[in-house]
Amino acid sequence: MAWDNFKKITFRKKKGISDGLWIKCNGCGNMVYKKRVEEKLHVCPECNYHFPISYENRIQFLLDENSFEERFRNLEPTDPLGFKGLKSYSERLAKAQKATGLRDAAVVGSGRIKGHDIMFAMTDSRFMMGSMGSVVGEKITRITEAAHEAGMPLVIVCGSGGGARMDEGMISLMQMAKTSAAMGRYKEAGGLFISVLTNPSMGGAMASFASLGDFILAEPKSLIGLAGPRVWQSTVQNQKIPEGFQTSEFMLEHGLIDMIVNRSEMRDVISQIIQFCPPRIKAQAPEPALAAV
Numbered sequence: 309m310a311w312d313n314f315k316k317i318t319f320r321k322k323k324g325i326s327d328g329l330w331i332k333c334n335g336c337g338n339m340v341y342k343k344r345v346e347e348k349l350h351v352c353p354e355c356n357y358h359f360p361i362s363y364e365n366r367i368q369f370l371l372d373e374n375s376f377e378e379r380f381r382n383l384e385p386t387d388p389l390g391f392k393g394l395k396s397y398s399e400r401l402a403k404a405q406k407a408t409g410l411r412d413a414a415v416v417g418s419g420r421i422k423g424h425d426i427m428f429a430m431t432d433s434r435f436m437m438g439s440m441g442s443v444v445g446e447k448i449t450r451i452t453e454a455a456h457e458a459g460m461p462l463v464i465v466c467g468s469g470g471g472a473r474m475d476e477g478m479i480s481l482m483q484m485a486k487t488s489a490a491m492g493r494y495k496e497a498g499g500l501f502i503s504v505l506t507n508p509s510m511g512g513a514m515a516s517f518a519s520l521g522d523f524i525l526a527e528p529k530s531l532i533g534l535a536g537p538r539v540w541q542s543t544v545q546n547q548k549i550p551e552g553f554q555t556s557e558f559m560l561e562h563g564l565i566d567m568i569v570n571r572s573e574m575r576d577v578i579s580q581i582i583q584f585c586p587p588r589i590k591a592q593a594p595e596p597a598l599a600a601v
């Protein structure tokens with residue numbers, strides 16, 4: 309208690325320091341020195357909370373230097389329903405594109421992890437919470453087919469808290485079937501799919517490709533599930549939801565995931581999996597995909 313008070317006093321004194329040197333940790337609630345957090349790959353040095361990171365950082369931390377070659381970059385979302393909530397979908401898209409420099413929430417391509425050639429995809433939670441619309445679904449499908457064709461391992465890092473993107477209605481929901489079908493063909497042929505779940509991995513992404521890994525790894529204390537804890541609590545009003553519900557640790561205990569891996573060790577673990585369980589697939593052309601929408 310005395311120490312807590314001391315910390316509060318200490319930070320009050322730092323008020324005059326220029327903004328941006330300290331950030332508040334969502335895990336322990338403490339103010340932590342930003343540079344120290346960045347040195348630890350955007351992980352809190354006090355409680356090991358893994359901050360969400362941009363696609364640029366993810367590529368930098370996970371893949372071999374300069375090995376990433378982006379594919380299907382030109383795919384752009386449209387507004388097929390003319391959807392309008394508080395703001396129109398077109399407006400929200402434009403805002404997210406401007407803020408992130410991305411065209412949509414997924415970035416896919418080829419790369420290497422400790423010398424192993426892989427096909428790689430990730431969703432960036434900064435872009436409309438990483439939700440899956442037609443472009444995310446199409447990119448995930450295409451990169452899965454590229455891994456199938458090349459006989460390469462596939463690594464997908466999920467940072468999707470938004471699930472299926474409601475602004476695209478049924479077209480968005482179809483992506484769950486489309487990505488799962490491509491994944492099914494790839495795995496049946498002997499592919500190796502390593503799914504990495506990060507905070508958050510929820511909804512339609514989690515209910516499709518993200519939960520289909522031959523190996524499912526997760527960063528510590530990530531929110532993982534279908535609907536969020538508040539939605540669950542409102543549907544089971546008479547029951548109390550267990551503590552830690554829908555965290556990586558809870559999912560590991562209940563068998564949904566295989567391993568919790570710190571960000572700093574993710575490269576080593578993925579590299580070892582590829583080394584010990586290489587894909588049995590031979591390079592070949594996949595079956596034609598479902599009609600792209």
Ligand SMILES: [Zn+2]
Nearest residue numbers: 333336352355
């Ligand atoms: Zn912390």
